[in-house]
Amino acid sequence: MKVKSISILGLGLIGGSIAKSLKASETTFKIFGYDKDEILEQALSQNVIDEKLASIEESKKSEIIFLCFPLDLSLKVFKELAPKLDSSNLITDVCGVKNIFHEEWNKINSKGFFVGGHPMTGKEVSGFQNSDSLLFENSIYILTNEVKDYFAWNDFIEIIHKLGARINFLSPKVHDIVVASVSHLPQLLAVSLINSASLQNNDIHFYDYAAGGFRDMTRIASSSFDIWESIIKLNKEKILAAFDSFENEFQQIKSLIENGELEKLAEKFESARKKRDEIPKNRKGMISQLFDLFVFVKDQPGEISKISTALYKQNINIKDMELLKIREGSGGTFRLAFSKLEEAKLAKKILEEEGFLTNF
Amino acid sequence: MKVKSISILGLGLIGGSIAKSLKASETTFKIFGYDKDEILEQALSQNVIDEKLASIEESKKSEIIFLCFPLDLSLKVFKELAPKLDSSNLITDVCGVKNIFHEEWNKINSKGFFVGGHPMTGKEVSGFQNSDSLLFENSIYILTNEVKDYFAWNDFIEIIHKLGARINFLSPKVHDIVVASVSHLPQLLAVSLINSASLQNNDIHFYDYAAGGFRDMTRIASSSFDIWESIIKLNKEKILAAFDSFENEFQQIKSLIENGELEKLAEKFESARKKRDEIPKNRKGMISQLFDLFVFVKDQPGEISKISTALYKQNINIKDMELLKIREGSGGTFRLAFSKLEEAKLAKKILEEEGFLTNF
Structure with a gap:
């Protein structure tokens, strides 16, 4: 070197x-x-x-x-x-x-x-x-x-x-267009969305009813303005272009709803679903596809130990693990993920033998 | 009964x-x-x-x-x-x-x-x-x-x-206003956002660069139109009102950017951040606050078993567990969560004695 x-x-x-x-x-x-x-x-x-x-x-x-x-x-x-x-x-x-x-x-x-x-x-x-x-x-x-x-x-x-x-x-210009679209615009939408949700009715706490989608969409609204100020200043032109592009779509959807043109709206949903599914899935930095297994566990010490030890004994490597939902005092559902389908199948068999309820 | x-x-x-x-x-x-x-x-x-x-x-x-x-x-x-x-x-x-x-x-x-x-x-x-x-x-x-x-x-x-x-x-009317705002509007924004992102430049795969915020914001865009068609038809009026409220905020933010009024934009961010932090945190149905501990693990069989068994031996109940990031072949970071701060501290001590790198 x-x-x-x-x-x-x-x-x-x-x-x-x-x-x-x-x-x-x-x-x-x-x-x-x-x-x-x-x-x-x-x-x-x-x-x-x-x-x-x-x-x-x-x-x-x-x-x-x-x-x-x-x-x-x-x-x-x-x-x-x-x-x-x-x-x-x-x-x-x-x-x-x-x-x-x-x-x-x-x-x-x-x-x-x-x-x-x-x-x-x-x-x-x-x-x-x-x-x-x-x-x-x-x-x-x-x-x-x-x-x-x-x-x-x-x-x-x-x-x-x-x-x-x-x-x-x-190229630097294309970079700035891309990040305006996939990073800067979403940040400003999240800020707009959460501010707009609370405008309408002061007596009701809208957020108490916020479903997963709303939570997901507004998570980045917690970001501090400190890191955004110079980005917005220095990428103003591309951000405003991304606003226009978004607004164009948004107005189209609005007018399809207004006019009851639900078939055309279905096409918008279909196009969005296809495009969304194109986003690489490896959110945690994983390159290859993983195979999921869902395991129901009781809310008590030792459950995770039992699962992971049973799999370890058979030399199965858990590549991802996530508690999806817990009910205090009763139990929850874990998502386990494996590199190979055969491993996921073997894990299902092993865990069922250990008395766990499982599901692909 | x-x-x-x-x-x-x-x-x-x-x-x-x-x-x-x-x-x-x-x-x-x-x-x-x-x-x-x-x-x-x-x-x-x-x-x-x-x-x-x-x-x-x-x-x-x-x-x-x-x-x-x-x-x-x-x-x-x-x-x-x-x-x-x-x-x-x-x-x-x-x-x-x-x-x-x-x-x-x-x-x-x-x-x-x-x-x-x-x-x-x-x-x-x-x-x-x-x-x-x-x-x-x-x-x-x-x-x-x-x-x-x-x-x-x-x-x-x-x-x-x-x-x-x-x-x-x-009341049924307030319900429909609330869900228009926290569920139906976000769905339509997600569809608009993902459709708008791909309009601008066909040569570049924008989604390859989609950061976490964009992924979070468009996750619900994968939903099928089947479940949305009748919702949109039957809650049209409230959805269009939520559109107007959102558009009002969005246009304000757009014009603050256009005019370089960054101090007022900072207020919008601050208001959004405060409101976002009001959303109940118990996303997985947990009522009480949990205490997080981050544990670095190698990408090999037995690591989770080692962690969970060590904690089980001391009768510590893991209330939540999530693999935050993995690097294939090297390792990853787990977030473990406990009911009490003392439990999190004890878990840190136990896992460090087992040779794990940990962090609050």
């Missing part, structure tokens, strides 16, 4: 996870970090970075610079640092909006190189303390350009692969 | 679950059922009903009649059966739209009694084979009127309580 060191500016959830993941993969290059002193001390003492940087500018001594601050700060640092780079440096950000970085880059006369990056992963919690060497495993890492002129481009690609991520290339 | 028998018309998910749940609670009255012959034979052989009815009209011999067909068929049967009832009969439906039943009831000159019902529970699967004696446990059962003149009204209330449900009274 031609890269002797990398610098990570900002050791939050993403930056910290990059460092931890690379450390876990036995790299030959050094990892430098920049953040608040207390975070740097933690990272050093946990052997997550090799050395701390005294300033952002010192990152120039590394070939590859990961810019991992929040969006607004990343953009500010990018404008300051990029003009100072030389031809040995590649700078890459990890922000959720991409075109603005390319626009800025085009204004700058830099001897260095830039590649836009957006790792499609995350957690509901943030900060170094929640960073995790496995955060990128099986996730998609979007890159918005190729920089084949950069002397260590192959090393950069190898580093992203070392994180466990799969690389997809999208 | 004054009730000698109940009749359940339609032994699908809801009707079948009512029968199973009442059978499990050792009732003194008989349970009659009406459905297709093959379903009735199954229900009889599983001792879920005591006798089969040869016709819908035969249900008049029971004091209480549960009308558990799909919405459109329930409404049709309601119109036919209600005029024939006498003063010993109480008919109750279980449909998701309520005002239409009251409108029909007011047109009918019946000697019997009617109470509208809507059990707020369900599964993603339907039919008798998926019915479940625990379906109503801890769920809300909406009743749209009180029928204190009915001689066995207290028995009816007791029967609903025997299902394990909690009763909330809402």
Whole structure:
């Protein structure tokens, strides 16, 4: 590897996870970090970075610079640092909006190189303390350009692969259109939906009757505006276009209902169902299909132990496990999942012999 | 109990679950059922009903009649059966739209009694084979009127309580407004969202980049139109009102973005976050708060067995369990939940002694 060191500016959830993941993969290059002193001390003492940087500018001594601050700060640092780079440096950000970085880059006369990056992963919690060497495993890492002129481009690609991520290339503009549609618009819809639900009748607590769909659809409405402010500012045009596209569909559906055109509405549902089913199912990062088995359990200590031990004895690996519903004092239903249909069938047999009620 | 028998018309998910749940609670009255012959034979052989009815009209011999067909068929049967009832009969439906039943009831000159019902529970699967004696446990059962003149009204209330449900009274009109807002509108938004996302660019598979929020928001878009057609037809007015209320919010947010009024947009987010946090958390029917512990496990047989057995030995009851993320070949993170903080702390200690990495 031609890269002797990398610098990570900002050791939050993403930056910290990059460092931890690379450390876990036995790299030959050094990892430098920049953040608040207390975070740097933690990272050093946990052997997550090799050395701390005294300033952002010192990152120039590394070939590859990961810019991992929040969006607004990343953009500010990018404008300051990029003009100072030389031809040995590649700078890459990890922000959720991409075109603005390319626009800025085009204004700058830099001897260095830039590649836009957006790792499609995350957690509901943030900060170094929640960073995790496995955060990128099986996730998609979007890159918005190729920089084949950069002397260590192959090393950069190898580093992203070392994180466990799969690389997809999208142009920065297409990236911003896609995330406006599948991330930014849904956030704003969730905010609109929950605010609209409570407008109508102050005497009734609508939320007491919120079914699963409503809960699912408004879950992201709990997000803090802090992370959204700069995204909305910096991707305004694409977000408004996504609004228009949504509104067009929404108005069509509204007028089909108004006019009682239920056959055409059925087509809308059918199209939505087909499209929804296209979404890759591996929500937890699983690549291959799993086979489910449902097991009914009593609400008492030892039930899970009994299930898992019985399967372990037959060397069956439970790939996923989820308690679907519990009734306190009575029992609940577990979903277990296995790699192979035969395993699921064998598990059913074993658990029924143990006295459990099961169902595919 | 004054009730000698109940009749359940339609032994699908809801009707079948009512029968199973009442059978499990050792009732003194008989349970009659009406459905297709093959379903009735199954229900009889599983001792879920005591006798089969040869016709819908035969249900008049029971004091209480549960009308558990799909919405459109329930409404049709309601119109036919209600005029024939006498003063010993109480008919109750279980449909998701309520005002239409009251409108029909007011047109009918019946000697019997009617109470509208809507059990707020369900599964993603339907039919008798998926019915479940625990379906109503801890769920809300909406009743749209009180029928204190009915001689066995207290028995009816007791029967609903025997299902394990909690009763909330809402007027039929308010019910229809609430469900339009928290159930019907979200369904139509999900359909609009997923259809709009794919309009914009045919070359790029938007869904490949669908983040958790988009997946959550469009999950219900997989529902079949069959169950929605009659709901949309019969609750049209309230659904269109919910559309207007949503559109009003949505347009406000759109214009705040257009005009860069981010402080006011922050208020919208803050209001949404607060309202979202008001939604009861017991998504799986749990009444009380649980205490989470996160455990990192390797992807190999026996890990769950090790965890659950270690906790069982100390008599600790795992109340909830969920695999949050797995990385094939490496490992994953489990969320375990306990009734008490002390139990969660003790579990942490026990599992760390067993060599697991844990985190609150």
